[in-house]
Amino acid sequence: MKTFRSLLFVPGSRPDRFEKALAAGADSICIDLEDAVPPQDKAAARAGVIGWLEANAEADPACAIGVRMNGLDTLDGLKDIIAFSETTARPDFLMVPKAGSGADLANLSQLLDLRGLSHKKVALWAVIESVMGLKNASDIAVTCGSSGGVLFGGADYSLAIGTAMDWDALFHARTTLATEARVANGSLMDVPYLNVKDEEGLRAECVRVKALGFDGKACIHPSQVAIVNEVFSPSEAELGWAKRVVAAGRSGDAKAMLLDGKLLDIPVYLRAERVLSKAGIEF
Numbered sequence: 001m002k003t004f005r006s007l008l009f010v011p012g013s014r015p016d017r018f019e020k021a022l023a024a025g026a027d028s029i030c031i032d033l034e035d036a037v038p039p040q041d042k043a044a045a046r047a048g049v050i051g052w053l054e055a056n057a058e059a060d061p062a063c064a065i066g067v068r069m070n071g072l073d074t075l076d077g078l079k080d081i082i083a084f085s086e087t088t089a090r091p092d093f094l095m096v097p098k099a100g101s102g103a104d105l106a107n108l109s110q111l112l113d114l115r116g117l118s119h120k121k122v123a124l125w126a127v128i129e130s131v132m133g134l135k136n137a138s139d140i141a142v143t144c145g146s147s148g149g150v151l152f153g154g155a156d157y158s159l160a161i162g163t164a165m166d167w168d169a170l171f172h173a174r175t176t177l178a179t180e181a182r183v184a185n186g187s188l189m190d191v192p193y194l195n196v197k198d199e200e201g202l203r204a205e206c207v208r209v210k211a212l213g214f215d216g217k218a219c220i221h222p223s224q225v226a227i228v229n230e231v232f233s234p235s236e237a238e239l240g241w242a243k244r245v246v247a248a249g250r251s252g253d254a255k256a257m258l259l260d261g262k263l264l265d266i267p268v269y270l271r272a273e274r275v276l277s278k279a280g281i282e283f
Contacts, residue, residue: 003149003187003215003216003278004026004027004028004064004149004187004189004215004216005027005215005216005217005228005229005232005233006025006026006027006028006216006217006218006219006224006225006228006229006232007026007027007028007029007030007066007151007189007216007217007218007219008021008024008026008028008029008030008218008219008220008222008224008225009029009030009032009036009068009192009218009219009220010029010030010031010032010036011031011032011036011037011045012031012032012033012036012037012045012046012048012049012067013036013037013038013041013044013045013048015048015049015052018031018052020222021222022061022062022063022065024222024225025222025225025226025229026063026219026222026225026229027063027064027216027229028063028064028065028066028092028093029063029064029065029066030066030067030068030093030095030218031049031065031066031067031068031091032067032068033045033046033049033067033068033069033070033076033080034068034069034070034071034097035097039076042070042076042079043079046076046079046080046083047083049067050083050084050087050089053065053067053087053089053090053091054087054089057088057089064092064093065091065092066091066092066093066094066095066123066125067084067091067093067094067095068095068096068097068127069081069084069094069095069096069097070097071096071097071098072096072098072104072108073098081108081111081112084112085111085112090122091122092122092123093122093123093124093125093148094108094112094114094122094123094124094125095125095126095127095151096108096124096125096126096127097127097129097153098127098129098130098133098153098156099126099127099128099133099140100130100132100133100136101132101136101139101140102136102139102140102142102143103143105124105126105140105143105144106143108124109124109143121147123144123145123147123148123149124143124144124145124147124148125144125148125149125150125151126140126141126143126144126148126149126150126151127150127151127152127153128140128150128151128152128153128157128177128181129152129153129154129155129156129157129160130156130157130160131157131160131161134157134173134176134177134180137150137176137177137180137181138180138181138183140181141180141181141182141183141184141186142183142184144184144186145184145186146184146185146186147186148186148187149181149186149187149188149189149215150177150181150186150187150188150189151189151190151191151218152173152174152177152188152189152190152191152214153191154170154173154190154191155191155194157170157173158170165191165194167205167208170191174190174209174212174214175212178212178213178214182213187215187216188213188214188215189214189215189216189217189218190205190206190209190214190216190217190218191217191218192217192218192219192220192224193205193206193217193219193224194220196220196221196223196224199227202224202227202228203227203231205217206227206228206231206232207231210231210232215232216228216232217232233278234275234276234278238275239275239276239281241272241275242271242272242273242275242276243272243276243281244259245259245264245268245269245271245272246269246272246273246276248264249264249269249272
């Protein structure tokens with residue numbers, strides 16, 4: 001499973017920002033052809049993004065590069081499908097907005113041969129931002145598979161249910177995704193924090209969604225990346241705990257034992273291994 005701590009959106013109509021986004025320190029960037037591009041600019045943005053991908057096909061960037069296409073039920077979405085089917089320069093992942101069912105995503109995957117039968121393998125990400133999408137979250141996650149993931153589109157979802165983007169209003173959706181979106185062992189990311197000047201608010205929300213089980217958070221400005229990466233990286237305390245758990249588990253003969261007076265069983269041991277794995281520490 002490939003997980004991202006941070007995903008930085010960059011407008012598809014601003015190719016001058018692509019390299020800057022790559023240098024921002026995010027685990028991934030997502031070039032946006034949907035919300036960030038006005039209707040009159042979509043054709044030019046689409047051509048520009050594909051041209052940039054083709055020109056940089058042999059590059060080895062420090063982060064993953066994805067593209068958020070237009071909705072599958074829109075004319076521009078169909079044009080995106082045609083355009084990407086005619087180029088061998090593929091992003092690392094393709095993000096589909098307003099995902100409503102796994103069937104639609106499966107059809108897209110087949111049309112674009114995303115599994116790599118003839119081209120580079122492309123991971124599939126779905127944005128769940130509607131009531132129907134939340135209802136079908138597990139089916140959508142299965143279609144995206146362990147190589148892809150789910151992004152919670154909290155702004156559109158709050159509009160759909162008639163609320164503001166308050167924590168309490170979106171709590172049910174987040175906890176539902178924390179369960180349903182895990183059926184395929186894919187990655188799960190949270191909606192961007194919209195107030196780019198509120199660093200304390202961003203940090204606090206990151207801490208809360210991390211506690212629910214999210215792997216990371218999307219960003220809409222490079223200034224948000226460092227905070228998001230910090231929060232979603234294991235802390236020194238977490239790493240110390242994980243190392244001690246793994247060491248204790250390997251030295252014991254029983255399936256369950258006590259460590260610091262607390263039960264250490266297989267699920268706890270596996271959680272410790274996951275913490276070390278996220279930090280890139282061999283065990």
